[in-house]
Amino acid sequence: MTATTLHRPTHRDALALLEEAFGDGRMVTMFGRCTVEYDGRATSSLGPGDRLVVCKPDGTILVHTDEKRKPVNWQPPGCTHRASVRDGRLRVRSERSTPTERLDVRFERLEQVSAYEVTDRSDLRLTGSEEDLRERILDDPALVEEGFVPRATERETAAGPVDIFGEDAEGRPLVVELKRRRVGPSAAGQLRRYVEAVDAEFPGEGVRGILVAPSVTDRTKELLDEKGLSFVAAEPVAAEDGDRSEGDGE
Amino acid sequence: MTATTLHRPTHRDALALLEEAFGDGRMVTMFGRCTVEYDGRATSSLGPGDRLVVCKPDGTILVHTDEKRKPVNWQPPGCTHRASVRDGRLRVRSERSTPTERLDVRFERLEQVSAYEVTDRSDLRLTGSEEDLRERILDDPALVEEGFVPRATERETAAGPVDIFGEDAEGRPLVVELKRRRVGPSAAGQLRRYVEAVDAEFPGEGVRGILVAPSVTDRTKELLDEKGLSFVAAEPVAAEDGDRSEGDGE
DNA sequence: GCCTGGATGTCGTGA
DNA sequence: TCACGACGTCCAGGC
Incomplete structure (x- = not known):
């Protein structure tokens, strides 16, 4: 279990950490001002705002605002994450097929990026079902x-x-x-x-x-x-x- | 938009940041080895493991593993978060009434705590509904x-x-x-x-x-x-x- | 508060 | 893969 964090990184530094973390199966969080575009089962557009983005090694991506339990945008497990820098913004793209779905998160400002290594697991026991x-x-x-x-x-x-x-x-x-x-x-x-x-x-x-x-x-x-x-x-x-x-x- | 992060904090330092962040409405993430107990509409128990915990100022709490879109445990908006140190572990408790529900997250090791201030917002536009x-x-x-x-x-x-x-x-x-x-x-x-x-x-x-x-x-x-x-x-x-x-x- | 039905529902299971 | 139903579903809207 380790955590690597960059505070107000350059897009270049953030990109390096993201590619490394996506490559070796770490969980990633990002916080910053971003826009989000989704196209798939439905289509949505989210204007600029401060959000927390979570990327999981199983292909899940979650975009959370500071309210509600549900992410404002997301992709389910099985998607492929890629990071790049376009037009001076850091872009994280998550895609899958069947159905075809794409999510783009574009950061105009990135306050923090963290990568976490998950090693220990344990299953949930639930009663009342x-x-x-x-x-x-x-x-x-x-x-x-x-x-x-x-x-x-x-x-x-x-x-x-x-x-x-x-x-x-x-x-x-x-x-x-x-x-x-x-x-x-x-x-x-x-x-x-x-x-x-x-x-x-x-x-x-x-x-x-x-x-x-x-x-x-x-x-x-x-x-x-x-x-x-x-x-x-x-x-x-x-x-x-x-x-x-x-x-x-x- | 700011981010405050503590790396491998003492429980005491983490507690101070959590109380401050809960108090002034910041969003919080924690990553570390923890157990989770839930009792309410159902009852569940989650053994020790590495998880990402997100606390929102509206009373939402999410416990995420490195898999799946859904949190393994959570509380919906409207809950009250409290942090404390018990038996040498940092405990975050989230409760509500109607229905009575309680979630306890106990960290035996905390790799990182971050508090984020959310200022800019923007609404989602969705089509295809x-x-x-x-x-x-x-x-x-x-x-x-x-x-x-x-x-x-x-x-x-x-x-x-x-x-x-x-x-x-x-x-x-x-x-x-x-x-x-x-x-x-x-x-x-x-x-x-x-x-x-x-x-x-x-x-x-x-x-x-x-x-x-x-x-x-x-x-x-x-x-x-x-x-x-x-x-x-x-x-x-x-x-x-x-x-x-x-x-x-x- | 309870009740109702939609959702990018998500998720497991079985054919 | 698709179909089907459970879920601590979440959530908005009505009353």
Whole structure:
């Protein structure tokens, strides 16, 4: 892990560092007054302003202003970065094909350039996802309803894969759609399509559909009722029973 | 526009710069070996590794590895950043309420800290959006079909606002759903919901629905056909007729 | 504040 | 490669 930084570099010096860093897979940040042109899936133009530009060795480029979580401009992984000096400005160009996309950042003034070497990595562990909800229900199918017997996950249907497919206490086919958080009408439509597809496979068997999520919007509940579908409240992680006090320390 | 940088600072020096920068609204970057803990809408834990951390004055914080476009951890705008030294490590904590979310970044080694002052701004101009497609069609409704007469945009229905509502050459109500790029089955479902809602308003008038997009997937085309809906190919920006030669210069 | 739907969404997975 | 759906989606706009 090292960091190399140039403060108010000449374009020539900045160019040398950029080419070196792009070549040996270092991460780069630039800060300065620049314009940005993008052409690809859409087309955009960003007038002069102060921005932070991040270039990653996997081909990602991010242009950040001092607001918002999303970069104002970017390119996804897989792009090729090149730096050059044109008309007295330092230009960083990032391109890819399929789809054809190009991003040009032109600095009229560069306050700082840094190159960082990344050596240590470690993977993220995340809980609270839809997969956690699925595991929870497979552990305890009664969370959906008494007597529910899961038979398959991601079972293919004409309308796409069903999250959990099984039988209810009466032996009727049961389609379960999972959502990790509060849902809107689209989930009701999704479940309806699945139930119709499965119904076509098991005519006359009275296929049922249940949406499992922490909660649903009012409109969604109406839609479910109209279609003869059900909602069951469940969270991807078991709710805590006690409240925690949270101080500043550890 | 200024940049202040500390190379391999002591935690004490880094803390002083962070507090100063958080206080006067500067953007901050940090690079070093750190762990990250998040708890909020989900829960995650990231073991030690080299990362770039960006703190914005609007309360955004981003933790980037050397891969991917998305930060591995983050907080959205509106959070409060605080820095402190705990157990010999520099800790940056970012919190918000509604929902309650907390992010802790703990540096065991800090290679560099920088604070940037952002003064100049400029807004992004973007073309190729769904709104551009709408304007194109309102300019030339025959792009949808000969004789189409738009009557309203964002017209409210029981299923939500319809992109363009109008009449066909026969005077029948026509619902137009716009998508700026190639679409999947969800768009067919969305259009179907709109058409059903409008059909309930104009019983017996033979309400029609047309999906306008650059292209659709095969499955989506099937779904549209099943429901008696149509697809018309159109791009948000007029396609160029000639090919451009693209050199490296300007 | 909640709800809704677009996005240069990004990202993983499977065919 | 494309299609499809999840995501701590983010985000603007309405109410």
